Amino acid sequence: MGACRGHIQRVNQLNRWMILVAALCFYCNLHAEEWFYLDNGEVRLGVIKDSGAGIGWFSKSGSDRNLLNHFDRGRLVQQSYYGNKDGSKWNGQEWRWNPVQGGEWKGKGSQLLAFETTSTNLYAKLHPRNWGGGELLTNVVMEEWISLTGKLAKVRFKFNYSGKENHQEIHHEIPAFFTEPDLSTLVIYDGKMPWENMTLSRSQPSWPNESRRMTESWAAYVDKLDFGVGVYVPIAKELTCYRYGDGRTSAQGACSYFAPLTRFAISPGLGCD
Secondary structure: OOOHHHHHHHHHHOOOOOEEEOOOOOOOOOOOOOOOEEEOOOOOEEHHHHHHHEEEEEHHHHHOOOOOOOOOOOOOEEEOOOOOEEEEEOOEEEOOOOOOOOEEOOOEEEEEEEEEEOEEEEEEEEEEEEEEOEEEEOOOOEEEEEEOOOOEEEEEEEEEEEOOOOOOOOEEEEEEEEEEEOOEEEEEEOOOOOOOOOEEEOOOOOOOEEEOOOOOOOOEOOOOOOOOOEEHHHHHHHHEEEEEEEOHHHHHHOEEEEEEEEEEEEEOOOOOO
């Protein structure tokens, strides 16, 4: 019963924030963006169709304050997976095979194969691009389902690989999560008594990547008034995070970032849902 009360108290605490629930070199953004929005009267969510329907907008309904960052094809709430080193480079840095839902770092978007919507639901299917190499990955299919319920956006991601290469076991972003830089405080629970309404951990990550435990499988970025946005990923217990361009604006490339992580190897015929 105590655990139940703690769980309910924590849910009430998280309800102050808007939450995205996920089922599983920066360059100037000059490409034309085609947006589509879902709105249920409480929250508004926008995806960029030519970035594989990656999520680039989340706000209160009727508000012009977007909490998410969409500075480039990588700055979205989206799928991002990793494999073997492939000789590709990201802005001169050695990179590896990295299917990214939004596209590649020089600005080419992914290929949308299907896009179906209602006012509060969305489905997308696409071929992603290799982040460093830029090529369209036709042996990878990503899918995305989004529905709005109250202040929540429920997001389901699916990944299928039909290639022939066996990739090494490595961490994957489930999902990559970028917010505007004024959401500067990362909030998590990293203790040993999950859902018992214990004290939360608050920090401001620096650059480059840092690691955190997330015992309750959620994380959020909030502003000085404790308002913000977060994500709950039941299978994730750790994350990577950073803040880039501290003191700058999002138009100058600044952002706050985290990604819940899971670890597995991508092999021929793999399906991840």
